[in-house]
Each structure stands twice: as structure tokens, then as C-alpha cells.
Amino acid sequence: MNDKGKIITGLVIFFAILTLPFWFNLGKAAPVPKPELSAKAKAAKQCVRSTEYMRAEHMQLLNDWRETVVRDAKRTYINEHGKAFNMSLSNTCLDCHDNKAQFCDRCHDYASARPYCWDCHIDNPKGEK
DSSP: OOOHHHHHHHHHHHHHHHHHHHHHTTTOOOOOOOOOOOHHHHHHOOOSSOHHHHHHHHHHHHHHHHHHHHHHOOOEEEOTTSOEEEOOIIIIIHHHSOOHHHHHHHHHHHTTOOOSGGGTSOSOTTOOO
């Protein structure tokens, strides 16, 4: 029963190895990406919802749109300012945010998010470059 010192030393080494990745990366977090808006998005001056809402809730909005279009056959969304939008990722969102790599992918890659939107939707619906 004189192994108390060995047990404590083993626990300290185990804890050090367990927390090494946290200590190694302390203060080295990547900066939050800044998505680039297209000229059309800058000219529009207004998105479907506020910037803060879209940053936090855009996926919920897209899910709600999908449910409404598929189940209720309603295709028009009226925002809080009374402006009507077509409920379409390809024709509404990507109309202004037309560069998927510069707008969508930057934040999704940073957050390690793999949205399934692109399984069905193409990233350039109008075929423009």
C-alpha cells in the first residue's frame, strides 16, 4: 500500500496527456471568416431577414421554407417589413449570394458544418460565371 506516490504521478501524467491538445492550441483559434457579399447583395441593401438573424438561424429558415413549399404548396414568404420573397434557395438566396465558395463555404468550413443543401441544389442555378 505504499504505491500512493506512483498512483498520483500516474494520474498527473494521464491528466497532462489528456489535456495536451487543449494546452497546445490555447490562443490559436482561427479568426471567424467574413463572407464576401456579391455586388447584387450589396445593391439590394436588404436580405430576407436581418443579418444577425440570418447568421444564427438561416438553416432553420431554409428548413421552414422547405416544409412550407412541400407540404403546404405555398411559395411566397413575407418578411417582417412586408416584402415578398420566393421561397427558394436556388433562386432567392443564391440570386444575391451567387458565389458559394466565397459566401457559404467559408463559414460552413469554419464551423465544420456539412449541410445537405447541395445534395439537391446546384450552387449556380442560372449557369452564370
